[in-house]
Amino acid sequence: QQQVKQSPQSLIVQKGGISIINCAYENTAFDYFPWYQQFPGKGPALLIAIRPDVSEKKEGRFTISFNKSAKQFSLHIMDSQPGDSATYFCAASKLRYGNKLVFGAGTILRVKS
Amino acid sequence: EAQVTQNPRYLITVTGKKLTVTCSQNMNHEYMSWYRQDPGLGLRQIYYSMNVEVTDKGDVPEGYKVSRKEKRNFPLILESPSPNQTSLYFCASSLGRGNSPLHFGNGTRLTVT
Numbered sequence: 001q002q003q004v005k006q007s008p009q010s011l012i013v014q015k016g017g018i019s020i021i022n023c024a025y026e027n028t029a030f031d032y033f034p035w036y037q038q039f040p041g042k043g044p045a046l047l048i049a050i051r052p053d054v055s056e057k058k059e060g061r062f063t064i065s066f067n068k069s070a071k072q073f074s075l076h077i078m079d080s081q082p083g084d085s086a087t088y089f090c091a092a093s094k095l096r097y098g099n100k101l102v103f104g105a106g107t108i109l110r111v112k113s
Numbered sequence: 114e115a116q117v118t119q120n121p122r123y124l125i126t127v128t129g130k131k132l133t134v135t136c137s138q139n140m141n142h143e144y145m146s147w148y149r150q151d152p153g154l155g156l157r158q159i160y161y162s163m164n165v166e167v168t169d170k171g172d173v174p175e176g177y178k179v180s181r182k183e184k185r186n187f188p189l190i191l192e193s194p195s196p197n198q199t200s201l202y203f204c205a206s207s208l209g210r211g212n213s214p215l216h217f218g219n220g221t222r223l224t225v226t
Contacts, residue, residue, distance in 0.1 A: 009153070032211055043117070043203050043217025044156070089155060095211030098163070099144050100171075103156040 003027055004092050006104030013111050019077040021107045023090035026071065030092040034101070035064065035075050038087040047088070048075075080111045115140045119204050119218035126194055127226055134189045134221045136204030142216070144209035145187040146171070147179065149200040150220075156203065162187055163209060194225045 006023045013019045023033075034049035050057045050064040050073065057064045063076040077084055090104040117138045126132055138145065146161035148171075158171030162181040176198055178190040187206075191198060202221045207213040 006155070034214075036215075041219065043205070043219050044215075045217065046214035049212065093211060098209050098211050099146065099207050099213060099215060100158070100161070101215065103148075105153055105155040 003102045004090060004104040006090050006107060008107060009105065010108040011110070013080045013109065015080065015082060015111055015113045017080050017111075019080045019084065019109055019111070020074060021088050021090070021109070022072065022074045023092075023104050024070075024072045025092050027092070027094075028071070029094050030102075032093045032095045033064070033066065033073050034091050034093075035062075036089045036091065036103075038089065038106075040086075044087075044089055077109075080109075082111045082113045085109055085111050115216070117204055117206050117216050117218040119202075119221050121221060122219065123222050125224045125226065128195055129193050132191050132194060132223075134191075134202060134204075134223070136187045136189065136218060137185050138187075138204075138206040138216070139185065140206060140216065141184065142206035142208055143184070144213070145181065145204065145206045146215070147177070147187070147189045148203045148205065149173065150203060151200050159189070159202075191223075194223075196225050199223060199225045 035047045036044035037047040038044040061078045066073045088107045091101040093101045120135045147159040148156040157173045160179040162168045204218045205215040
């Protein structure tokens with residue numbers, strides 16, 4: 001049973017376009033939602049994270065949108081670049097349990113130049 | 114340079130032959146964890162450790178052992194590997210607070226024949 005469902009499995013976007021990756025969760029006790037970015041041959045690295053008390057968080061070209069009532073959150077990459085080509089994982093956790101993250105299945109993003 | 118170092122990067126072994134994957138971090142992190150990454154399943158936690166001599170099972174602990182005798186090291190032991198343990202393994206560490214970013218190693222690709 002996957003606690004965090006991520007879609008799509010793969011995504012191809014033209015350079016300059018918007019990449020959108022969606023995640024849905026079941027457990028309403030989750031209160032921390034990070035996104036990790038993984039390049040080939042490397043381990044994942046934290047990209048951006050959000051708490052459920054805000055509906056949106058933006059860092060440069062990366063934005064998380066959060067919908068608490070729908071139990072969904074998404075990553076938007078504006079002006080997508082070939083260097084953004086990577087695997088993206090959403091995750092969720094309960095802050096008081098420390099770093100026990102539950103990850104989504106991952107999305108392979110390819111940005112075509 | 115702050116990093117998590119895993120060795121080896123690649124390992125091919127046969128069913129039943131005990132093996133150890135080493136993990137070391139130089140950031141004085143209290144929290145360390147092992148994940149396996151499989152296509153379509155994302156990252157699943159095997160074991161984690163909140164501090165020296167404190168370890169606990171993650172979501173998929175069967176067939177694995179860990180130990181945390183020193184703060185910096187967290188080896189993963191497969192006593193009797195089986196083909197279903199063929200996977201990409203990642204070690205990660207963090208300060209241990211709920212919103213602390215996880216720092217991942219570059220992975221160990223294990224093949225069990």
